[in-house]
Amino acid sequence: MSPTVVQWGAFTVVEAERLLLANALLDFYNQRFVLLSDSCIPLFNFSTIYHYLMGSSKSFIEVLDLPGFDGRRRYNPGMSPTIQLDQWRKGSQWFQIDRRLAHEVISNQKYFSIFQRFCNDLCFGDEHYLPTLVTIKFWKISNRTLTWVNWSRGGAHPFTFGRMETTRENLEWLKNNGNKGCEYNGRRIHICYLFARKFMPNALDRLLRLAPHVMQF
Numbered sequence: 001m002s003p004t005v006v007q008w009g010a011f012t013v014v015e016a017e018r019l020l021l022a023n024a025l026l027d028f029y030n031q032r033f034v035l036l037s038d039s040c041i042p043l044f045n046f047s048t049i050y051h052y053l054m055g056s057s058k059s060f061i062e063v064l065d066l067p068g069f070d071g072r073r074r075y076n077p078g079m080s081p082t083i084q085l086d087q088w089r090k091g092s093q094w095f096q097i098d099r100r101l102a103h104e105v106i107s108n109q110k111y112f113s114i115f116q117r118f119c120n121d122l123c124f125g126d127e128h129y130l131p132t133l134v135t136i137k138f139w140k141i142s143n144r145t146l147t148w149v150n151w152s153r154g155g156a157h158p159f160t161f162g163r164m165e166t167t168r169e170n171l172e173w174l175k176n177n178g179n180k181g182c183e184y185n186g187r188r189i190h191i192c193y194l195f196a197r198k199f200m201p202n203a204l205d206r207l208l209r210l211a212p213h214v215m216q217f
Helices: 012-025 046-055 099-107 110-118 125-136 168-180 201-214
Strands: 032-034 096-098 147-149 182-184 187-189 195-197
Touching (some): 012 125, 032 046, 096 099
C-alpha cells in the first residue's frame, strides 16, 4: 500500500499528527508532546520551556466557538448526530499536550472516523479536530496555545519574519508580548508563549547570532 500524501488543508495533516504522536508514545519517558513546524522558534531556553511544560497541570489547546465563516459555517451536517453543531470548535493547530491526552488522540476512532469522512472542502481538520474532541470529551485544558502567531494581516497565512524583520527588538517584543498575563495552574503569570512563528529560512543566521543574547541559549 502506497503512503498517504499529506496536503496542506487536508485531513491527512491530522492523520500525520496521529502517527507522530503514536511513535512518540512508544517511549514512556515522553510525557509532553509539542507540535511545531520548521518555521517555529523557541522564545526561551530549554530549561525554561521544560519546566513550564512539565510543571503544568493541564494541556494547551486553543478552543474557540466562532459563529462565522471561520467557525460554525465549516461544520458539515453529515457529522450529526455523533458530532453536533454546538460541539463544533476551532483553534490553533499548534498544541502542547500531556501523555493522557496524546493517548486519547491516537486511540479514539469514533470521532476520528467521522472527521475522516465529512471534514473536507472548507473544513480544515488540523484546526477543528482536537478542539472539537476535547470539547466533546470535557477534557480539562488551558484554552490557549503556547505558540505566538501574527494573524493581524488576515488571509490564509500569518505574518512572516524574514531576515530584515528578525531583529533583537522584535524578538524581545515577542518574549514580552505575553506580559499582559495568563492563567497557569490557577494563578496569573507573565509568560504566555514559549514559541513563535513564522520565521523564514533567510532569518536563520540572525536567529543564531541573537539567540544567546535574547533567549539565553
